Amino acid sequence: MADYETIPINTLFEIPALNPGAMKNSSPFVAAPLHQEALGFPGELVDDWQARAIEKLGELLKKSRALQVYMDSCVKCGACTDKCHYFLGTGDPKNMPVARQDLLRKIYRRYFTFAGKYFPKLVGAEDLTKEVLDDWYSYFHQCSQCRRCSVYCPYGIDTAEISMAAREIMDHIGKGQKYCNEILGKVHQIGNNLGLPEKALIHTLADLEEDIEEETGVKVRIPVNKKGADILLVTPSADFFAEPHVDGLIGYAKVFHQAGVSWTLSSYASEAANFAMFIGSYEQMKLVAERIRKAAEELGVKRIIFGECGHAWRVAYSFLNTLAGPFDFLDSDYPVPQHICEFTWDLIQKGELNLDKSKNDHMTLTFHDSCNVARGSRMGDSPGGQFKIPRAIIKACCNNFVDMAADTIGETTFCCGGGGGLLTDDLMEIRTKGASPRMQALKDVVDEHGVTHMAAICAICKSQFAKVMPSYGFDMDSVVSVHQLISNAIILDGQVQ
Amino acid sequence: MLSTIFAVLFYLATAVFVVGLVYRIQLYARTPAPLKIPTTPAPVTTSGVVVRMFKEVVFFESLFKANKWTWLFGWVFHVALLLVILRHLRYFTEPVWFWVTLVQPFGKYAGFAMLAGLSALWGRRFLVERVRYISGPSDHLMLMLLIGIAASGLIMKFMAHTDIVSLKAFALGLIYFDWQTLPADPVLLIHLGLVLVLIFIFPVSKLLHAPGVFFSPGRNQVDNPREKRHVAPWADALDTNQPKAKGK
Numbered sequence: 001m002a003d004y005e006t007i008p009i010n011t012l013f014e015i016p017a018l019n020p021g022a023m024k025n026s027s028p029f030v031a032a033p034l035h036q037e038a039l040g041f042p043g044e045l046v047d048d049w050q051a052r053a054i055e056k057l058g059e060l061l062k063k064s065r066a067l068q069v070y071m072d073s074c075v076k077c078g079a080c081t082d083k084c085h086y087f088l089g090t091g092d093p094k095n096m097p098v099a100r101q102d103l104l105r106k107i108y109r110r111y112f113t114f115a116g117k118y119f120p121k122l123v124g125a126e127d128l129t130k131e132v133l134d135d136w137y138s139y140f141h142q143c144s145q146c147r148r149c150s151v152y153c154p155y156g157i158d159t160a161e162i163s164m165a166a167r168e169i170m171d172h173i174g175k176g177q178k179y180c181n182e183i184l185g186k187v188h189q190i191g192n193n194l195g196l197p198e199k200a201l202i203h204t205l206a207d208l209e210e211d212i213e214e215e216t217g218v219k220v221r222i223p224v225n226k227k228g229a230d231i232l233l234v235t236p237s238a239d240f241f242a243e244p245h246v247d248g249l250i251g252y253a254k255v256f257h258q259a260g261v262s263w264t265l266s267s268y269a270s271e272a273a274n275f276a277m278f279i280g281s282y283e284q285m286k287l288v289a290e291r292i293r294k295a296a297e298e299l300g301v302k303r304i305i306f307g308e309c310g311h312a313w314r315v316a317y318s319f320l321n322t323l324a325g326p327f328d329f330l331d332s333d334y335p336v337p338q339h340i341c342e343f344t345w346d347l348i349q350k351g352e353l354n355l356d357k358s359k360n361d362h363m364t365l366t367f368h369d370s371c372n373v374a375r376g377s378r379m380g381d382s383p384g385g386q387f388k389i390p391r392a393i394i395k396a397c398c399n400n401f402v403d404m405a406a407d408t409i410g411e412t413t414f415c416c417g418g419g420g421g422l423l424t425d426d427l428m429e430i431r432t433k434g435a436s437p438r439m440q441a442l443k444d445v446v447d448e449h450g451v452t453h454m455a456a457i458c459a460i461c462k463s464q465f466a467k468v469m470p471s472y473g474f475d476m477d478s479v480v481s482v483h484q485l486i487s488n489a490i491i492l493d494g495q496v497q
Numbered sequence: 498m499l500s501t502i503f504a505v506l507f508y509l510a511t512a513v514f515v516v517g518l519v520y521r522i523q524l525y526a527r528t529p530a531p532l533k534i535p536t537t538p539a540p541v542t543t544s545g546v547v548v549r550m551f552k553e554v555v556f557f558e559s560l561f562k563a564n565k566w567t568w569l570f571g572w573v574f575h576v577a578l579l580l581v582i583l584r585h586l587r588y589f590t591e592p593v594w595f596w597v598t599l600v601q602p603f604g605k606y607a608g609f610a611m612l613a614g615l616s617a618l619w620g621r622r623f624l625v626e627r628v629r630y631i632s633g634p635s636d637h638l639m640l641m642l643l644i645g646i647a648a649s650g651l652i653m654k655f656m657a658h659t660d661i662v663s664l665k666a667f668a669l670g671l672i673y674f675d676w677q678t679l680p681a682d683p684v685l686l687i688h689l690g691l692v693l694v695l696i697f698i699f700p701v702s703k704l705l706h707a708p709g710v711f712f713s714p715g716r717n718q719v720d721n722p723r724e725k726r727h728v729a730p731w732a733d734a735l736d737t738n739q740p741k742a743k744g745k
Contacts, residue, residue, distance in 0.1 A: 018626055063731055065528040066714045072521070073709030076636050077571065078621065078628035079563035093630045102631070114701040115635070123702075124633040150536050152563035154553070154571075155706055156715030158534065282531055286735060318533045318722045325726045335723045375536055378720055383538035411538060412562075 015082045016091035023092040026430045027138040028422075031176035038185040039284060042174035049173040050128050054111050056169045057104075061112065063282075066161045071108045073155040074098060080149040080159075085414050086142050089433035094139045097149035097159045103135050104166050133175070140166040141177060142430050144420035145278065145311075146371035151411055163420070164280025171279055179424035180275045187288055192237035192271035198224075201267050204240050212250055217496035220257040222249070225299065226264035231256070232296050233265050234272045234316070234337070235307025236459035244481045245462055248308050251483025254490050255344050258353055263305075269295035272312035273459065277319075278421035285315065289323035302331040305338045308481055310370035310458030311419065313339055317377040339379050341457060344486060345389045348396045354491040355397045363453045364400040365485070366445050367391055368438065368465075369413035370458035384410075390457055390482055397489035402449040408441035416456075418464025432468045439472040446474075455482050500667065500679040503689060507671055510696040517700025518708065525712040529729035539720035546719050553716055567621065574614030580607035581650070588661075588668045605654065612647040615640055639703065642691055649688035659685045 033043030046052055061068045080097035082088070087095035094100060102124065109116030109125035116125030126132060145160035170176060186195040196204070205222040212220045223229065233256075239249040256263045269291040276284030296304055304327075306316045316337045321327065327336040335342075347353050367390060379385040387410050395401050408414050417434030445451040456462050456479060465479035540546045552558040557575075561568045584604025587593045619640040622632040653659045660680040670677035679685075698704070711717065728736075 015627070018630060062528060063531060063729075065525060065530040065712060066534060068528050069525055069709050069712045069714075072705040073703075073713070075703045075706050076628075076631050076633070077560065077567055078625065078631060079560050079567060081627040081631065083563070093627070096627060096631065098631050115698075121634065122638070123635045147536060150715050152559055153715075154557055154560040154563075155710045156536060156553075156559065156713035158536065158715045161534065282732060283735065286732075321722055321726045322532060322728055322732070337723075376534070378537055378539075378541075381541075383541060383720065386537070411536075 016088065018093045019091035020093055023086075023090050023095065023142060023430060024135075024138055026142060026427065027134075028141050028424060029178040029426045030137075031178045031181040035178060035181040035185055036171070036174060036176050038188070039171070039176075039181055039281075041171045041176055041181070045174045049133070049175075052173045053128060053133075053169050054107070056172045057108065057165070058112065060165050060168065061108075064161070064165070066158060067165050070101070070155075070157045070161060071105055071112075074101065074105065074157055075155075077154065079152045079154060080157075083149045083152050084143075084159075085146075085148070085417060085437045086144075086430060086434045089417070089436040090430070092142075094135065095142055097153075100139050100143055101157065101159055101162045103132070103139055104162055107132065133170075136166050136170060137175060140170070141422065141427065142434075144371065144415045144417065144422055144434065146415035146419055147375040148371065148412065148415065151375065160420075164277070166280075167278070167421075168280035171281065176279070177421060179426070180279050180421040183275050184279075184284055184288070187271055187275075187291070191266075191268050191291065193273050193275070194237045194240070196237060196240060196270065198267035201240065201265075201270055205265070208246070208250060208253075212253065216254075216492055218257070218492045218494055220253050220492070222253045223264040225267055226262070227298075228300050229262045229264035230301060231261055231263035231303045231305055232269075232292075232299055232301040233263055233305050233307060233340075234269055234292055234295075234312075235265070235340075236272045236309040236312055237270055238459040238463060239307055240270075242459070242463060243466065244477065244479060244484055245308075245459055247484035247487055248481030249483075251481065251485070251487035251490075252307060252340055254487055254492060255340075255347065255353065255483070258490060258492055259343075259347055264299060264301070266292075266295035266299060268298075272306050272309045272316065274312060274315040275421060277311055277315050282323075285319065286323045289315065289320055292320070293324040293327070296327075297329065303334050303338065304330065304336055305340055305343055307340050308457040308459065308483060310372040310460060311376075312459075313457075314372035314376035339389075340483065341389050341393055342379050344483070345380075345393055348393065353486075355486070355489040356491055357397055357399045357489055359489045360398040360485055361400070363398065363480075364402060364449065364451045365394055365398050365480075366402050366404050366442065366451045366454050367394060367409070367482075368404075368416065368442075368454050368456045368461060368479075369409050370456060370461050371413060371415045371419055373457060374411055374413045387411075390455075393482055394455055394485060397485050402445050402451055404441040404445050408437065414438040414441065416458070416461040416464040417468065419458075419460050423460050423464055431464060432471050435464065435468045435472070439469070439474075442474070443472070453478050453480050455480050455485060457482050499681055499686075500676065503667075503679050503686075503693075504671060504676055506693050510693050514696045514699055521700055521705060522708050522712075525708065529731060530714045530718070531729040531732045533718055533720070533722040533727050534714050535718040535720050536715045537720055539718065541720050543719055546717055550711070550717055554710060567618075570614045570617040570621070572614075573610050574618060577607040577609075577611035577614060580604040581611055581647075588665050589672060591665075591669060608647055608651045608654065612644065612651065615644050615647060619644070635702065642695060646688060646691045646695065649684050649691065652684050653682075653688065657682075657684055 106126045115123045140163045143163040150158040239245045379389045414437040466476045659682045666677040667679045
């Protein structure tokens with residue numbers, strides 16, 4: 001068992017007393033020179049890191065209105081102080097969003113504002129010292145960039161933007177995070193976060209096809225690199241092997257099969273995730289996004305659909321057109337890109353899927369809104385579709401569904417605790433503690449309504465929950481994919497019952 | 498002598514305020530927003546964004562979601578401040594505008610609401626542990642400054658009246674460059690002195706939240722990234738291996 005205490009679950013939602021420095025020593029492994037240099041960052045902390053960091057901050061202020069406005073606008077009203085799951089789970093005051101922002105803001109003030117240059121003590125401006133850098137490295141890696149705080153900020157100040165900027169600065173002075181940067185290297189080299197090469201991918205998918213045929217008696221294909229297919233499916237690589245992700249992938253395959261569309265995966269763009277968002281690098285994010293464009297062009301597809309992944313959907317929905325567009329070579333009758341939930345919901349509405357709800361009767365479901373889907377994207381035509389569509393799908397294939405408390409879902413959903421590049425074993429303590437508000441909300445519906453499973457549409461959420469749920473007394477397989485529920489309920493044409 | 502010093506300071510403060518704020522606003526306006534980052538669910542049309550911003554600026558919608566007490570104190574203070582400022586227009590206009598006389602009775606008592614709101618906001622900075630932790634000297638000083646302005650104003654209105662006719666002559670004189678004598682009333686001088694400080698520090702302090710709220714991409718962007726390609730000029734320059742985006 002871990003050598004730290006998680007806050008007992010029933011005391012949550014009481015705002016914790018401040019516990020300064022509680023998480024000071026929680027920081028991820030630093031990227032090795034190899035992983036840094038592969039992305040064009042200095043291998044290790046450069047000698048003149050202070051000057052380089054301040055220069056980089058100045059550059060980012062000129063490139064991002066959000067950063068400039070958010071640095072200036074905070075009035076320390078305290079609205080955000082009790083909104084972060086990492087603060088609620090740890091009590092460390094530097095996990096209050098405003099205090100996290102201030103780690104960067106005090107440097108901004110010192111070097112870029114009149115008040116901070118001439119009256120630093122008055123406005124809390126500080127020199128950039130090694131201690132400050134250490135705090136940056138710890139606390140900007142205790143932010144999952146989930147944007148919950150920004151919902152409550154009267155100025156819309158988004159701590160995610162600030163932690164992205166801070167990580168971008170740290171990358172440029174040679175202090176990057178191993179987890180994100182190593183993974184980005186694998187995407188550039190091989191095409192996915194896992195470093196799963198084409199042959200292994202093809203083999204894995206062939207096995208899955210066999211499994212489906214064994215289960216249903218129907219030959220459901222999961223094609224890779226099929227030129228001339230109509231649809232390119234881009235899905236997180238965790239879907240190829242992790243549980244419960246893979247059951248979701250089987251669900252997509254069955255839906256495509258039943259819809260009778262031609263579709264394909266791409267080995268070159270075998271990753272929906274784009275960890276470059278986590279490190280705040282526009283350039284890296286663009287490189288990863290362009291792989292998807294290139295795959296779509298080479299395969300000659302007409303549409304792009306994304307599988308279940310939270311931040312990937314944010315990058316896809318909100319940024320893909322910016323980063324790798326315009327997509328005028330695709331079929332303009334469909335949005336670019338589409339979410340698999342939009343695709344499936346469309347078929348359900350048309351009555352094209354034969355769903356037997358009773359196949360999911362052994363479960364009572366609730367739904368975890370993933371932060372990046374909830375607050376950084378949309379599904380369908382109208383605002384809030386990202387909440388309605390996944391629930392509509394679940395209700396179409398399950399008889400038992402109960403929502404968690406209203407202030408823990410929808411736009412105010414709690415992060416799983418593992419997003420934003422924190423899904424790594426060297427951050428297990430903060431991950432576990434950060435999950436506590438969600439675990440509390442789940443426990444409430446488990447106790448009151450007999451909920452047995454929580455569905456999610458994010459690869460990170462699924463991996464995170466499978467890992468931390470046992471710490472809170474839940475089975476690791478009580479987190480399920482939304483398309484896993486579809487997979488359970490769908491009756492394919494010719495299926496053996 | 499005193500009148501000259503105050504006259505010069507008012508001109509100077511106004512210049513600093515205008516130049517500082519114009520600089521800041523053009524900085525916000527010119528700095529590109531490279532990505533679409535509205536906090537969703539967000540409006541999908543420009544008129545929807547206008548409604549969202551209206552609710553944010555007039556009703557402090559997000560703060561209301563966050564904390565009802567902070568919202569109450571903050572909203573009462575801001576609305577009271579607005580009424581008080583409108584009421585003060587009577588000292589700068591001759592004849593006094595019709596609607597300013599309508600505001601007068603409300604503005605008169607709004608001073609108390611302003612003081613109450615500010616005191617409650619300041620109380621939070623001591624009583625709520627989390628807010629105490631994030632409060633710096635400038636946060637306390639700003640509230641002291643505003644409380645000083647409100648209190649000195651109320652004293653003049655309800656306890657020790659100042660020579661308001663001479664004061665108005667002084668104010669109009671500033672506007673029309675026809676300088677008049679400022680009454681040497683200590684409470685008035687404190688009131689005006691504190692207002693001068695407020696005007697001077699506006700463009701270099703957290704009071705920048707006032708223009709800032711209008712430029713927050715999280716609130717003012719339309720949620721239409723799939724329909725309309727959004728590219729910042731510096732980001733467009735990175736597009737080396739594909740044709741440049743047409744238009745925006």
